[in-house]
Each structure stands twice: as structure tokens, then as C-alpha cells.
């Protein structure tokens with residue numbers, strides 16, 4: 083078996099701590115013991131791989147995928163695009179990205195969402211794609227609405243898209259959320275604020291990207307994602323591609 | 325000042341939220357047919373070699389309440405310890421599964437093949453185990469853990485041997501309840517808190 087090298091240990095300061103009382107549900111759901119650490123093993127260094135054959139024609143088009151191209155979802159049309167990189171600043175090609183979001187009114191198509199904003203009959207709310215050989219991906223979707231949620235009496239989630247990314251090893255698994263440049267609700271959100279570092283929060287906010295926007299069609303936002311890298315030395319194993 | 329490191333920082337995790345199923349298990353969320361092939365439906369297909377087992381359990385919070393909205397992913401090798409994609413691996417074992425806590429009861433079930441032992445870096449043998457990743461509302465960063473089996477020899481496993489407080493080892497061991505049946509609960513907090521991993 084080819085040794086791809088151990089994963090770089092997770093920098094836990096880059097991530098929110100488990101216990102963040104302003105996000106109330108974290109209180110009973112946060113482990114209080116420290117995590118057990120050691121060098122990664124093949125269980126974390128390998129992971130499921132998905133080929134383009136799993137993808138359908140509309141999978142990365144949330145405007146059209148629910149109706150399979152018959153009718154578009156309601157909302158402000160946007161392109162979300164970016165690259166998946168690793169900590170070594172190398173692109174992560176051929177990796178699966180899944181995205182899910184509320185509709186333009188802030189309502190999810192989920193058995194458990196009972197918010198009174200209406201469902202859009204033409205919007206499912208999920209999509210997926212696989213990065214190309216340079217780590218690029220894109221989704222066409224509508225801008226999700228902000229929505230209220232039961233935490234403190236008047237808490238609202240900023241507009242956001244949930245992202246799930248695989249990488250090449252199970253230990254790289256990441257779920258995060260993308261926010262939109264200029265949304266005033268970002269700074270009020272207890273879930274955003276679970277991230278302690280200002281710089282790391284900024285890393286979750288996608289800028290408007292007019293270079294990718296298309297006149298009379300859609301605006302664009304750029305969202306790059308960084309996954310854990312692998313520790314490689316000249317001595318232990320060959321660098322990838324050498 | 326010093327030279328700049330050419331490295332990046334991993335993107336911050338955010339909670340998967342209560343509606344993670346929409347993105348990861350759309351059929352479970354009530355959105356069937358959006359994808360032709362839904363991933364993670366089963367870690368094995370017909371003809372997988374080895375013992376077929378069923379592991380059931382709950383994800384339990386600090387008050388003893390079973391989460392109804394958790395999603396779990398599992399990753400494992402086949403019965404001979406090979407991961408999908410490795411030479412000689414069982415083509416009927418893709419090794420990856422997604423399963424949710426039941427919206428009503430909080431119970432989850434994983435039906436799979438019992439994994440084999442494998443040698444890690446430096447030839448260290450790891451006892452049979454299944455890796456898990458748990459996400460839900462209220463969990464800010466996905467939690468990694470492992471399922472080991474009480475009817476296997478776990479005495480030389482490098483991870484289990486690293487647990488200083490020996491009574492905690494038990495939190496990673498599935499208990500046999502019948503032929504091919506195991507129970508494994510994941511306790512987020514409190515007395516019997518599961519050992520969560522950082523590797």
C-alpha cells in the first residue's frame with residue numbers, strides 16, 4: 083500500500099471549541115474531556131472516493147435540480163464558485179462537495195422545518211459537485227433567505243449555505259457554512275461567533291466576485307475551502323508528483 | 325520579521341445544523357429522487373466476504389437524552405483489513421456509510437461487514453475497528469471516534485493503549501447482544517463520555 087503520509091495534526095484553534103454557551107444547544111452536546119491525540123493512521127488517511135459517474139446532469143444547479151430542468155426556483159440567481167485547497171496550498175482535485183440551504187424565504191425543505199415562510203415548489207435545497215483537476219467547483223443557486231431560529235428570543239441566521247467536503251482521507255472530513263459579504267446579521271450570529279478568531283470568521287465570508295458574474299443572468303460569490311494537508315518530508319516518502 | 329510560511333489554515337468548522345440530512349441524506353430528509361445515486365446508503369453490497377453484523381445505538385447528550393437529529397458517517401476496511409481502492413480489496417465493500425438517528429426514537433443502525441485487522445505505519449497492527457464521524461446541531465466541530473468489538477483481541481491496539489484512564493477504554497467497545505449483533509452508544513457528555521479522537 084502506498085503511504086500517502088500522515089495528516090497534519092488539526093490546529094484546534096482554527097475551529098470553534100465544543101462548548102459555546104451563546105449557542106445554547108452546544109451546552110448539553112459538548113464533550114468535556116480532552117480529545118485523544120496521536121498520529122493519523124490508515125483509517126484517517128484513506129477515505130471514500132466518488133467518481134463523476136455518481137453525478138447527474140443537474141446536480142450542481144440548485145435552481146433547476148428539483149424539477150430536473152422543468153421550472154426554476156424563485157430567488158436572486160447566484161453562482162458560487164471557488165477552489166478546494168489543502169494546508170500545503172495545493173489544490174484538492176476530484177473531491178466531492180455537497181451543499182444545502184434554505185430557499186429565498188428562509189425555509190428548508192425538511193420534515194422538521196416548520197417556519198411559516200412558504201416552501202418553493204421548484205426548490206429542493208441541495209446540490210453536489212466534484213472538483214476538477216485544479217480543485218475548482220461551482221454551483222448555480224439562489225441566494226438563501228435569513229431565518230429566525232430558537233436560541234435567544236430574537237436570533238436570526240445570516241444568509242448561508244452549508245458545505246460538506248470530503249478530501250482524500252476520512253480525517254479531512256469537514257462541514258462548514260458560507261456567508262455573504264456585507265450581511266449585517268453575520269456579526270450578530272451566535273453560531274458564527276463560535277469561531278473565536280476574527281480571521282477564521284472572515285475565511286467563511288464569500289466576497290462578491292464580479293469577474294464571474296454574468297450580465298442579465300447571475301451575480302457571483304467566491305468561496306475557497308482549505309482542508310487538512312499531509313505532512314510530507316523528503317526523507318520519509320516521495321513528494322506527490324515527484 | 326521572518327520569512328512567510330507558504331501554508332494555509334484549515335477552513336473553520338461550523339455546525340451541521342438540524343437539517344444536515346437535506347445535503348447528505350436527502351431521502352431521509354424527505355427529498356427522494358433528487359439524485360440518481362445517493363452516496364453512503366450502505367458500506368457493503370451483496371456478496372461481501374466476512375461476517376455481516378448489525379450495530380445499533382444512540383447518540384446521548386449530557387442529560388441522558390438521545391439526539392433525534394444526529395448524522396453519523398462510518399469508514400472501515402473489508403474483512404481482510406483492506407480499504408476500498410487498495411489492491412486486492414473486496415469489491416463488494418465500499419466501506420462508507422451514512423446513517424441518521426431516527427427522528428422519533430433516536431436509534432441508529434449500521435449494517436456492515438466486520439472489519440479485519442490491518443498494519444499501520446511501522447507495521448503496528450490495529451485491532452478491528454470502524455471509524456465514526458458524528459455531526460449534528462449543537463456540535464460545532466464533527467466528532468471522531470471508533471467502534472471496537474468486545475469479542476476481538478484489543479490488547480495491543482495502539483490507540484486503545486494510549487487511553488490513560490483505563491475505564492474509558494470501554495466507551496469505544498461495542499457489546500455483543502446476539503449472533504452478529506452489537507450495541508454501541510455514543511455519549512457526548514457526562515459520566516460515560518465517549519473517548520473522542522484527534523488524529
Ligand SMILES: [Fe+3]
Nearest residue numbers: 239242244341
Ligand atoms: Fe442553516
